[in-house]
Structure formats: structure tokens, C-alpha cells
Amino acid sequence: MPALLACLLAALLALAGCAPGDSVAEARGGLTLTDMRGRTVELAGPVQTIAIDDSRYLVALALIDPKPVSRLAAWAHDSNRLGREGHRAFLASEPALDGLPRIASSAENFDVESVIAARPDVAVLSVESGVTDSQIARVEAAGIPVVVLDFFADPMDNLEPSLLALGELIGREEAARRFVEYRRQRMDAIAARLADLPESRRTLVFLEAHAGSSPDCCNSPGRGNASDYLEFVGGHNIGADAIRQASGKLNLEYVIARDPQVYIATGGPHLEARGGFVVGAAFDRAEAARSLEQVAARRGIAHLRAVRDGRVHGFSHQLLNSPLDIVAMEVFARWLHPEIFADLAPERTLEELNDRFLAVRYDGTYWVSLEN
Structure with a gap:
């Protein structure tokens, strides 16, 4: 009887579109993330397009997505952060890059209107951007969720969870996990040699x-x-x-x-x-x-x-x-x-x-x- 009940439960869960252990949000095809400000962000599911306030996020995307530029609805056009040749490489991969809408760089004053005008599925912002809670609220009130990540201010603590969150955000969790594991293995190898220094x-x-x-x-x-x-x-x-x-x-x-x-x-x-x-x-x-x-x-x-x-x-x-x-x-x-x-x-x-x-x-x- 327990086995029969288990089978019936599994069948019901399958019909509902989820598996045992899934959260309610996941059962409905939803996604819940915790960003680098400790904010809980709920989404209907993985997204197609994002806006980024730092061009180096393209490098993070390139680690986990075969077509990183195609993910962009808008970016900061701060190509100096990629370097001249880095920018050219991304431009060669997708010539439309420089024609995409521009939003303010994380080094500039945050501009709510440019993000809303670009209509990304999600705005991915940097912890050092200085964006205020009220500005985030204005963007989200326009139907654009905001996720704050960090690859540069405190990368030792924040790079791994930020990349994993980015992977979840665009439906590339496994690719993000593979890179994080690779980086961690190499860091562990360094730490082991210095353990007694x-x-x-x-x-x-x-x-x-x-x-x-x-x-x-x-x-x-x-x-x-x-x-x-x-x-x-x-x-x-x-x-x-x-x-x-x-x-x-x-x-x-x-x-x-x-x-x-x-x-x-x-x-x-x-x-x-x-x-x-x-x-x-x-x-x-x-x-x-x-x-x-x-x-x-x-x-x-x-x-x-x-x-x-x-x-x-x-x-x-x-x-x-x-x-x-x-x-x-x-x-x-x-x-x-x-x-x-x-x-x-x-x-x-x-x-x-x-x-x-x-x-x-x-x-x-x-x-x-x-x-x-």
C-alpha cells in the first residue's frame, strides 16, 4: 500500500508539473533568487533578456551562455572595462552589440528612465552602482525585476553566488555550476599548498x-x-x-x-x-x-x-x-x-x-x- 500511494502521489505531482521537494514557486514554474543585497526576487521563471550596468558582465555571460550578447536588451556601453580588443571580440560575435540601448554604467548616477525604456525582462545591477531602494522600487513598479550581483567589489565571497544566480536567471544553472566547481578546485589547490605558510x-x-x-x-x-x-x-x-x-x-x-x-x-x-x-x-x-x-x-x-x-x-x-x-x-x-x-x-x-x-x-x- 505505501508503494501504491507513493506512485499515485508521484503521478499527481507530475500532472501538476513538479516533483517531490519542489517549492510552491518552482511548482508553478517560478523562480526565487536572493541577490547580493540580500533581497528576495521572485520571477515567473528564467528570462530571455537582461540589462547590465557593467560590460564585464558580458564575460560572466560568456562563461555560461554560447550567445552572451543575445541576452542583452541594454548595456552600459562602457567598453573601456572590457578593453579595446575585448570589446572588438564581443562585437565580432554579435555586430548588433553597439546598437543596443544604453543604460547608465555602475560608475555613473543610476538612470531609472533608461532602464524602463529598454524593457528588459530583468535589470542586473552591480552592488557598487549606488542604486537606491527607491530607484529599484520605481523600476520594479514598471514591471521589471531588479537583481543586484557582484563580480568585482568582493569577488572572493560574491563571485560564486553571483554567477550561480545569473545562471538560474537565464536558465543556465548547470553551466554556471560547472564553472564554479572548476574555479573552486583550482582555488583549493592553491590554498592547500599555503596551508602551513x-x-x-x-x-x-x-x-x-x-x-x-x-x-x-x-x-x-x-x-x-x-x-x-x-x-x-x-x-x-x-x-x-x-x-x-x-x-x-x-x-x-x-x-x-x-x-x-x-x-x-x-x-x-x-x-x-x-x-x-x-x-x-x-x-x-x-x-x-x-x-x-x-x-x-x-x-x-x-x-x-x-x-x-x-x-x-x-x-x-x-x-x-x-x-x-x-x-x-x-x-x-x-x-x-x-x-x-x-x-x-x-x-x-x-x-x-x-x-x-x-x-x-x-x-x-x-x-x-x-x-x-
Whole structure:
């Protein structure tokens, strides 16, 4: 009798369009998400189109969707965040990209009207956008749900749940889960090697963001984001001791006084006109190395212990602030502790990402070191 009852129950549930254990929302074809503001967002089901306030969300989409641009109803047109070549790659995958409606970037003041005018199924916004609860309410009152995600402000904690939420949102949960598991396995491998690293062996790092972009010194991450990556791989960012927010400036005297063991510049094609550090798909390794050498030869920087010891490196700013951050973590691990991570091959990791996950490839030179 229990078996018969179980069969009858299963049949009834199947007719109702659900399975045992499904929530009421799921039984009705609905979807409930918790976003990075802790908000509960209820949807009728996976959506077709979204609006994004940060072009780097395209990289997240490219990890889990074979046609990422086709998901967009609108975007911020902040192609500088992708880099010149990154933007061209996405444009080549879908020429309609630049003709899509524009909404305000997360770096700008939020514009309710442009989101409503674009009529996406969902507006996907960034935690750093500054959008207020009342603005969200106005968008939702127009019939457009809002989901707040985070790939950049606190990626160590928020990237995985954000990508999983994005996967659920567009009906690509399994693809999102596969990437999250891949990233987690590689992070766990790094953590295992550093499990017994004493504090005294942490490497002191100066990471200069947008290196050489202006005559004054020095742009640096503060707390969170890149500092968390450096801590994770056995380092310590000197900027985290002086800058309370996510980013800011250090004066040259402070940098010289801290005398870091490793110097890392970030840059990209956006710095070419300003004589800063350039790296990325548009530049070969020799060009990137020459650019890094010039940046490291500046007054004050040239006399740092890191430069004297030949521990000078450069990394793509676009790839650092990216859902592909596992590549940055592996590169930093090898730079900070070459004796522990000599066999680590981030080049192969990037190639695996291209082959196994990314719908739009990342090819080119994204990091470089000066020879001792």
C-alpha cells in the first residue's frame, strides 16, 4: 500500500508539473533568487533578456551562455572595462552589440528612465552602482525585476553566488555550476599548498593600478578585491594598510618607506596614449615588457627593493577585474611564491577557460615579467 500511494502521489505531482521537494514557486514554474543585497526576487521563471550596468558582465555571460550578447536588451556601453580588443571580440560575435540601448554604467548616477525604456525582462545591477531602494522600487513598479550581483567589489565571497544566480536567471544553472566547481578546485589547490605558510613568509606587495597613467604616485587597491587575491596567495598589499575603501592613492614616500618585495603594475590599452603600462591582446610580449620597464624606471619606483631584486611584473587590469579571476590568482601565486608554485601554469588555465567555457575567447598577452 505505501508503494501504491507513493506512485499515485508521484503521478499527481507530475500532472501538476513538479516533483517531490519542489517549492510552491518552482511548482508553478517560478523562480526565487536572493541577490547580493540580500533581497528576495521572485520571477515567473528564467528570462530571455537582461540589462547590465557593467560590460564585464558580458564575460560572466560568456562563461555560461554560447550567445552572451543575445541576452542583452541594454548595456552600459562602457567598453573601456572590457578593453579595446575585448570589446572588438564581443562585437565580432554579435555586430548588433553597439546598437543596443544604453543604460547608465555602475560608475555613473543610476538612470531609472533608461532602464524602463529598454524593457528588459530583468535589470542586473552591480552592488557598487549606488542604486537606491527607491530607484529599484520605481523600476520594479514598471514591471521589471531588479537583481543586484557582484563580480568585482568582493569577488572572493560574491563571485560564486553571483554567477550561480545569473545562471538560474537565464536558465543556465548547470553551466554556471560547472564553472564554479572548476574555479573552486583550482582555488583549493592553491590554498592547500599555503596551508602551513607562516605570517612571516607573506610577501609584501605594491600593486600599482593603472600604472603610469599620471605623473603623481600612486593608484592602488585598498581593502577587498585585489588585496584579497594577494592575501589568498600568500601576500600582503601595502595599499590595504593605508586605504580604507576599495581603491585610492598612496604617496611615493609611503611606498618607499614600505619597500615592498614585489611590484605589480596593472594596465591595458587604455593607458597607451598616456604613456602608462600597456598589455593585452593588442600588444605582444616585447611591447608589454618595454612598457613595464619604463613604468618601473620612474623616480622612486626604480629604487624599490622589488625592482632591485628583479621582482617586477605587469598584469592586465581588465583581466584582474574579471570573472576570470582564477587566472590572476594563479599568476600572483607564482610571482609571490615561485618556490611553492614553480609548476603552476596559468597559461594553460586561460587556455582551458577558452576551450571549455568561454563563448568569446581571451587570446593574447595579459601578463609579463621583467627578466632578472
